[in-house]
Amino acid sequence: MYEHFRPEERPFIDQLKDLHEQVIHFHQERLTDFLDPRQQDIVFSIIGKDDDCDLQFFGGADGCERKRAALRPSYLSAEPIDWEISLLKAPYSSKFVSISHRDVLGALMNTGMVREKFGDISVDDASFSFACTKEAETFVRMSLEQVGKVSVTFEQVDKLNLEKEQWNEINSLVSSMRLDSVIAAVYGFSRSKAAEAIEKGIVKVNWRLVDDTAFRVDVGDYLSVRGYGRGKVISQEGITKKDKIRLVLGRKK
Known part of the structure; x- marks a missing residue:
């Protein structure tokens, strides 16, 4: 399981596995704290296809980005959830x-x-x-x-006034999955400007500052550059004959 995720994500995965075991083996209901979208993706990829566990997300209002995850035995799936x-x-x-x-x-x-x-x-x-x-x-x-x-x-109050997240999709070719290369593709930067932004400490990957230009970016990662908004690596669509990587990238509207 660990091989599909980064080393720094392992403590979160361990916590998730513990919650999952409590649901499956002891028939308990469990509620996480608020998770960012990357963490939600991890939860869904590990638990989302388990027919014995009902998994739902909610952040308190429609359109929320940060959400709590509710895990419970599948036979409770029709029951309402107290999201607290x-x-x-x-x-x-x-x-x-x-x-x-x-x-x-x-x-x-x-x-x-x-x-x-x-x-x-x-x-x-x-x-x-x-x-x-x-x-x-x-x-x-x-x-x-x-x-x-x-x-x-x-x-x-009973609602938050939130804008629905929308992505402009970008089809791009990159030479590698290095952070500087992907940042340049998402934001239309030159490679040197992307590297400068990373070294200045204004680039985040999955809500964490990364100052290494050679950091490897993966599909599903969320990116941001201070002052330029948010991006995402949506999918990888293969390799060209010249060994370029085809990516579908997103930039938040």
Whole structure:
């Protein structure tokens, strides 16, 4: 099983295997924290085809990127799931101050809780909102009184205003699966500009900073360059006669 994933993903796979065994052997229901899309792909690839385990994802609202996974015996598949998710909203006046996604995430991280306890964050001109686990809600209400220069008070809501994720597909030929080569193809950079971005520490693979230009990218990986948005390696479509790799890449609209 490990051979299909990166070494740094093995601890997550081990946790997933433990949850799966609890479901299959002890007929228990299990709920993960919020998972990023790469982690969701891993969960689905390992468990998604197991007929004995019902697997579902939900992030608190339609269109969420970060989601919790529910694992339970298949005979419970028709039963409703208690996702234990809270949606919190805080109003503010944009006439006097601006708040960004980074401001909200930084404030949440400063509470001492880990990123996995929080789902998607939505920010508009009059308020911001986010999803969190129910156990995190109480702690956030008690400990978070300010975001940036704004004093905040939270209220529960039943939805987040999120844009649906859409990808512009790009058919490309690359000489290798090196990170600098793939970044150049996704963002239309020269190879040297891609390498410079990586070395500056503004490139992430699956939400983790990578500063090695020779890092090997795989199908299913999510990419981002600060200031240029998100990309994805959607599929590999074979090799040309000149040993070029045919890729279908995605760049978020």
